Amino acid sequence: MAWTKYQLFLAGLMLVTGSINTLSAKWADRLSARGCNATSEEHTFQHPFLQAVGMFLGEFSCLAVFYLLLCNDRRRSEPTMDAPQSYNPLLFLGPALCDMTGTSLMYVALNMTSASSFQMLRGAVIIFTGLLSVAFLGQKLVLSQWLGILITIVGLVVVGLADLMSNGDHEHKLSEVITGDLLIIMAQVIVAIQMVLEQKFVYKHNVHPLQAVGTEGFFGFLILSLLLVPMYFIPGGQFRERAAPRPGGRPGRLLPDRPGAAHRRGAAGQHQQHRLFQLCRHQRHQGDQRHHQDGAGQPAHRGHLGRQPGCGLGGLPCPPDPRVLHPPVGRRHLQWPPPAPAGTAALAEGGGCRCG
Numbered sequence: 001m002a003w004t005k006y007q008l009f010l011a012g013l014m015l016v017t018g019s020i021n022t023l024s025a026k027w028a029d030r031l032s033a034r035g036c037n038a039t040s041e042e043h044t045f046q047h048p049f050l051q052a053v054g055m056f057l058g059e060f061s062c063l064a065v066f067y068l069l070l071c072n073d074r075r076r077s078e079p080t081m082d083a084p085q086s087y088n089p090l091l092f093l094g095p096a097l098c099d100m101t102g103t104s105l106m107y108v109a110l111n112m113t114s115a116s117s118f119q120m121l122r123g124a125v126i127i128f129t130g131l132l133s134v135a136f137l138g139q140k141l142v143l144s145q146w147l148g149i150l151i152t153i154v155g156l157v158v159v160g161l162a163d164l165m166s167n168g169d170h171e172h173k174l175s176e177v178i179t180g181d182l183l184i185i186m187a188q189v190i191v192a193i194q195m196v197l198e199q200k201f202v203y204k205h206n207v208h209p210l211q212a213v214g215t216e217g218f219f220g221f222l223i224l225s226l227l228l229v230p231m232y233f234i235p236g237g238q239f240r241e242r243a244a245p246r247p248g249g250r251p252g253r254l255l256p257d258r259p260g261a262a263h264r265r266g267a268a269g270q271h272q273q274h275r276l277f278q279l280c281r282h283q284r285h286q287g288d289q290r291h292h293q294d295g296a297g298q299p300a301h302r303g304h305l306g307r308q309p310g311c312g313l314g315g316l317p318c319p320p321d322p323r324v325l326h327p328p329v330g331r332r333h334l335q336w337p338p339p340a341p342a343g344t345a346a347l348a349e350g351g352g353c354r355c356g
Contacts, residue, residue: 019119025051025107026115048107049231053224055103059217066210087205089215095202096219098194104224105187112172112180113163120159121184126152128192136196156185 003011031045073081110118127149133139141149163177172180202212 022110022115022119025110026118029111046111048111049104049224049228051107052100052104053221053228056100056217056220056224059213060221061214062210062217063214066208066214069210081208082206084208084211085206087207091201091205092212092215093219095194095197096216097223098190098197099216100220100224102187102190102194103220105183105190109180109183109187112176112183114172114177117159117163117177117181118184121156121181122188123152124156124185124188125191125195127156128189129195132192132196133199137200 028045028051032042033045034042070081070084073079106118106122130141130145130149134141160181163181164174166177167174198212207215
């Protein structure tokens with residue numbers, strides 16, 4: 001049976017959005033900032049379970065889209081959508097648990113291996129879904145489907161051997177890469193079980209796809225959000241905050257540190273703005289000194305820093321003091337007066353900033 005244009009569009013859209021999902025998650029993992037504690041070191045954003053919660057929140061939002069479409073369809077003279085059928089929502093609990101476990105394992109593995117290997121190894125779900133459908137659903141695969149499974153196995157072997165022979169990279173050790181690849185394969189087994197459960201118990205009820213995805217997202221978001229509370233007190237090996245021991249004898253290295261994750265998401269932008277403010281302040285000081293040496297008059301008042309026209313890099317206004325816009329979070333305070341950033345003396349001699 002030939003594919004329709006709509007099916008080809010959906011397949012291409014899934015390929016593009018899936019790649020964007022992997023690249024954005026890997027980009028988030030590579031962001032680095034300090035934690036909540038003043039003594040903590042700067043480290044990368046390694047919070048796979050928090051990323052999984054965000055994914056289930058996106059799935060949960062499909063319920064809102066479904067009911068909006070349903071209400072809009074009911075306003076028409078001839079509705080096209082079928083009325084929602086009554087079903088037991090607990091039918092989605094099993095698939096949601098599988099989805100939660102598989103997604104969490106994949107986000108953990110993404111911290112250990114490269115994004116390219118992660119995306120290619122996810123193709124193993126074709127193998128396990130085909131085998132489980134034959135074993136538990138009684139389906140018969142045609143020759144072309146068995147050939148596709150064989151080609152997928154060959155591709156996975158090539159990817160695994162490439163990772164094994166690479167001896168790791170500058171970000172990951174070889175042991176981490178192998179562990180991450182195995183976790184991805186394990187996650188695909190769980191995802192295949194999820195698909196078999198959905199086909200056996202859910203599809204016969206003729207539930208709308210948006211309603212099915214939203215219900216699974218609700219269960220996954222609720223359960224994993226509750227699990228984050230006890231996980232906060234569990235030491236978690238590599239995926240923990242590298243900080244000093246906390247008051248009360250609690251370990252400073254925790255599994256999913258939600259406050260630390262929220263702090264690091266905002267700390268990166270605040271840190272860049274603070275450094276830019278330091279640079280512009282230093283440039284203004286250098287300009288005042290040259291102003292005195294040339295005898296051109298009195299320097300502008302320092303209290304109006306950021307308000308003088310042309311006071312900034314490249315003729316742009318200086319940014320406001322970040323202490324006013326972003327007060328210190330927790331025990332992390334900005335040093336004042338800030339030290340002159342390295343390399344600004346040479347920039348000042350080149351006339352990169354004209355202040356005052």
